[in-house]
Amino acid sequence: xxxxxxxxxxxxxxxxxxxxxxxxxxxxxxxxxxxxxxxxxxxxxxxxxxxxxxxxxxxxxxxxxxxxxxxxxxxxxxxxxxxxxxxxxxxxxxxxxxxxxxxxxxxxxxxxxxxxxxxxxxxxxxxxxxxxxxxxxxxxxxxxxxxxxxxxxxxxxxxxxxxxxxxxxxxxxxxxxxxxxxxxxxxxxxxxxxxxxxxxxxxxxxxxxxxxxxxxxxxxxxxxxxxxxxxxxxxxxxxxxxxxxxxxxxxxxxxxxxxxxxxxxxxxxxxxxxxxxxxxxxxxxxxxxxxxxxxxxxxxxxxxxxxxxxxxxxxxxxxxxxxxxxxxxxxxxxxxxxxxxxxxxxxxxxxxxxxxxxxxxxxxxxxxxxxxxxxxxxxxxxxxxxxxxxxxxxxxxxxxxxxxxxxxxxxxxxxxxxxxxxxxxxxxxxx
Numbered sequence: 001x002x003x004x005x006x007x008x009x010x011x012x013x014x015x016x017x018x019x020x021x022x023x024x025x026x027x028x029x030x031x032x033x034x035x036x037x038x039x040x041x042x043x044x045x046x047x048x049x050x051x052x053x054x055x056x057x058x059x060x061x062x063x064x065x066x067x068x069x070x071x072x073x074x075x076x077x078x079x080x081x082x083x084x085x086x087x088x089x090x091x092x093x094x095x096x097x098x099x100x101x102x103x104x105x106x107x108x109x110x111x112x113x114x115x116x117x118x119x120x121x122x123x124x125x126x127x128x129x130x131x132x133x134x135x136x137x138x139x140x141x142x143x144x145x146x147x148x149x150x151x152x153x154x155x156x157x158x159x160x161x162x163x164x165x166x167x168x169x170x171x172x173x174x175x176x177x178x179x180x181x182x183x184x185x186x187x188x189x190x191x192x193x194x195x196x197x198x199x200x201x202x203x204x205x206x207x208x209x210x211x212x213x214x215x216x217x218x219x220x221x222x223x224x225x226x227x228x229x230x231x232x233x234x235x236x237x238x239x240x241x242x243x244x245x246x247x248x249x250x251x252x253x254x255x256x257x258x259x260x261x262x263x264x265x266x267x268x269x270x271x272x273x274x275x276x277x278x279x280x281x282x283x284x285x286x287x288x289x290x291x292x293x294x295x296x297x298x299x300x301x302x303x304x305x306x307x308x309x310x311x312x313x314x315x316x317x318x319x320x321x322x323x324x325x326x327x328x329x330x331x332x333x334x335x336x337x338x339x340x341x342x343x344x345x346x347x348x349x350x351x352x353x354x355x356x357x358x359x360x361x362x363x364x365x366x367x368x369x370x371x372x373x374x375x376x377x378x379x380x381x382x383x384x385x386x387x388x389x390x391x392x393x394x395x396x397x398x399x400x401x402x403x404x405x406x407x408x409x410x411x412x413x414x415x416x417x418x419x420x421x422x423x424x425x426x427x428x429x430x431x
Contacts, residue, residue, distance in 0.1 A: 019287045020299045026276060026283050027303035031141045032310055033273040034132040039315075045265030046256060047129030048249035050274050051122065055245050057278035059238035066231040070095045104236055109228060111236050113221050118240030120214035122248065125241075125277070127207040134200030136317050138308040138327075142181045143204045145304070145330050148337060149174055150212025158216050170337035177329025183322040234281070296338060301331040 008015040037045070105111050131140050149171050155161045163171075182201070222233060250257065256264070287296050304327060311317035319327075 023299045024303045028306040030276045031137045035137040038133040043265040046253045051125045052245045054278045055242040062234040117214035117218045120210040122244045124207045124210040127203040131203040134195030138311040141307040147208040147211040154212045154216040170333045174333035177326040180326030301334040
């Protein structure tokens with residue numbers, strides 16, 4: 001659905017706000033349900049099997065979207081073409097299993113390159129369950145925002161990106177906020193089912209490092225020059241993570257799986273946790289499509305507050321003054337880091353172009369009405385700029401000698417302005 005102003009809406013509500021609400025709920029729910037599923041009484045489920053099922057769900061969803069896109073594209077390809085090789089086998093619009101395997105697993109598709117982030121993401125997902133087993137939900141949620149710091153550092157080291165002073169300030173505030181959260185208080189009540197705090201913090205730290213390196217590496221692969229769709233990349237990544245997670249599950253918990261089964265300890269809460277974790281990547285993709293980075297950062301920060309408030313009622317969590325102050329710093333740092341950079345150069349170009357007068361050419365010769373219809377047009381006609389048709393302006397007679405039969409109210413130097421203006425718009429369009 002679309003509103004009158006052209007924005008995508010669902011039942012009258014802009015899609016970007018709906019996607020942001022879903023992201024806030026997903027981020028908060030994942031931490032809370034992950035923590036709750038690990039402290040439930042009774043037999044514990046194996047976190048390695050939960051990671052396997054999560055990656056399987058991701059792979060199925062991405063595969064379904066890719067097949068739907070292929071069906072849509074090949075539906076349009078049934079139109080007749082002028083190519084000489086329009087044989088029956090060539091014009092077939094079916095998408096075979098061999099073509100799917102080639103698109104995903106071939107060396108040309110870049111599948112081996114994604115094994116590195118697949119290993120890191122699998123390790124990260126397992127460490128999240130370890131952290132959730134040993135830390136309360138609020139502390140885990142706040143501390144896990146250090147992945148912003150590791151991602152920024154790896155982007156500078158691996159991609160050669162430069163951060164603005166505002167982003168460096170945000171990273172400094174983020175580090176200070178996370179440090180404040182870790183300050184203990186003697187008056188704090190002992191939370192229920194408290195685990196190994198040191199193990200939980202080490203798990204979060206390693207998970208943040210894996211998340212930062214894998215994210216930057218995956219971005220580098222996406223910008224490697226290949227025209228592979230993002231859904232194919234997600235399928236490749238999910239398949240790699242699924243294979244590695246399955247191998248790790250049987251390597252570390254093989255004896256327990258053979259004894260009590262793959263789904264030991266599973267209940268509706270565990271199944272819900274797996275589904276929420278699998279939906280995380282797709283929700284982020286939806287937010288990036290319909291919203292922007294600043295709103296995404298705001299949603300992530302808002303989920304911290306929601307998780308903290310929910311932990312107070314669900315897990316008897318008692319926040320200290322240091323925790324509240326650190327959470328505020330993390331909230332502000334996340335919001336500040338996600339704010340887009342101002343681009344004054346582009347704005348100045350558009351402002352200057354709007355200030356320039358529109359040059360209108362008048363030809364007073366009645367015999368040249370056809371030429372007059374060609375020339376008398378605003379030079380900033382966007383339809384002409386997009387089409388790139390420069391032949392509309394007949395410049396062949398500009399440099400001819402004026403014998404007095406024709407009168408033009410412009411100088412030859414002014415006729416070059418449309419070409420320059422078209423070039424500026426063309427460069428901006430390519431950017």
